[in-house]
Amino acid sequence: xxxxxxxxxxxxTSMLAWRFSPYVFAVGALAFVSMQFLQRxxxxxxxxxxxxxxxxxxxxxFLLSALLMIANTGNFLGLxxxxxxxxxxxKWVITLLVAAILQLYSTHRISQELDKEAKKL
Numbered sequence: 001x002x003x004x005x006x007x008x009x010x011x012x013t014s015m016l017a018w019r020f021s022p023y024v025f026a027v028g029a030l031a032f033v034s035m036q037f038l039q040r041x042x043x044x045x046x047x048x049x050x051x052x053x054x055x056x057x058x059x060x061x062f063l064l065s066a067l068l069m070i071a072n073t074g075n076f077l078g079l080x081x082x083x084x085x086x087x088x089x090x091k092w093v094i095t096l097l098v099a100a101i102l103q104l105y106s107t108h109r110i111s112q113e114l115d116k117e118a119k120k121l
Contacts, residue, residue, distance in 0.1 A: 003031030007062070011096065014069065022073055026066035033059040048113050054106040061099035068092035 010025025036059055041052050069092040071077055075084050 003028045003033075003035060007032060010069070019073065022066070022069040025069055029062045029066040033062055043117070045113060045117060048110055051106040051110045051113070054102050055110075058099040058102035058106065061095045061102070065092045065096040065099060068095060 006024055006028025008028075010021045010023075010028055013021040013024070036055060041048055068088060071088050072090060072092060075081075075088075077084070077088065079088065
């Protein structure tokens with residue numbers, strides 16, 4: 001919960017050009033991803049396992065968004081200007097959008113599948 005809040009605050013304050021916003025987002029992403037890594041599914045439902053893998057991909061994209069957001073503050077990767085603009089500058093928005101969509105879809109579908117399993121028992 002705190003991780004998601006920090007991610008929202010970090011992403012939101014980046015529009016205000018607050019210089020610490022990438023670091024707030026990164027701390028929130030690390031907290032959110034570590035919380036999701038601690039969750040396990042030990043069942044045999046193939047659909048839930050596939051959706052869980054989608055959640056792990058979205059977690060990776062959240063971390064990539066944090067890295068790109070930090071790289072956006074300065075060219076610490078040492079790229080030339082054209083390459084930096086082409087591959088790094090504000091690309092964190094795209095990875096964050098894809099991660100959020102995957103996270104929303106998989107969370108919604110996992111809850112539906114768990115409800116179906118509970119009704120079968």
